[in-house]
């Protein structure tokens with residue numbers, strides 16, 4: 001059975017004038033222990049998808065089944081209960097949004113354990129800290145007293161501390177410098193190898209490519225490809241995916257030349273837009 005099954009999901013946002021159709025008929029599934037990357041350009045609906053799975057945006061239609069429960073129409077109480085069970089955890093791009101600025105790192109890490117009523121909080125906090133390779137001396141500090149890379153590792157530690165079966169990552173390395181990015185990506189690979197299912201959302205194909213088993217490509221609110229990562233990278237089908245692959249310098253095996261990129265940009269109406 002799938003751990004996450006998204007079927008025919010539509011999300012509209014109400015605007016001052018009219019509505020915006022942010023997701024159109026999105027279907028995506030994730031098996032236990034699987035890592036699925038979702039990539040797409042800015043505005044393609046990536047964060048909307050993450051927010052819908054976390055119950056922060058209400059879908060217009062469609063189903064989101066998490067571990068057997070259809071959560072699309074859950075009320076606040078049902079969401080609180082699902083979070084308390086710790087099946088799904090999340091890490092956002094900005095760790096300051098996942099961490100309470102007024103709680104020390106020790107308090108932030110202990111909080112989910114306390115909600116679950118676990119024993120051995122002190123021991124579990126110490127263990128998780130060493131798993132994300134952070135020093136115990138950071139425990140008494142506030143998030144604002146850590147570097148960006150340290151903060152993101154604390155956010156990953158907090159997401160993992162209840163041993164969730166699914167972790168949703170929305171641009172987890174985008175705000176990090178390259179050294180910290182590599183370290184956090186290594187950490188995500190370790191999680192994947194330890195059997196945690198990851199939904200890894202990013203605009204950067206290069207970051208996702210080394211971690212994901214499968215890659216889904218979102219383009220203007222629709223999933224235009226959903227295949228094994230190696231096949232998306234080596235045989236991209238949709239013009240947007242071909243443009244992404246040809247623009248990622250470390251994925252040159254399937255790269256198109258400059259002329260082909262020009263053609264793809266014209267096809268996608270992206271003249272002048274950075275990719």
Ligand SMILES: Nc1ncnc2c1ncn2[C@@H]1O[C@H](COP(=O)(O)OP(=O)(O)OP(=O)(O)O)[C@@H](O)[C@H]1O
Nearest residue numbers: 013014020022041042043044045046047048049203
């Ligand atoms: N609260 C909102 N109200 C109205 N429109 C919104 C809202 N949130 C997002 N949108 C719009 O929905 C579309 C999808 O936004 P979303 O944030 O999901 O894209 P994204 O792929 O995550 O982009 P980025 O990579 O820039 O974060 C965009 O056109 C955006 O302007």
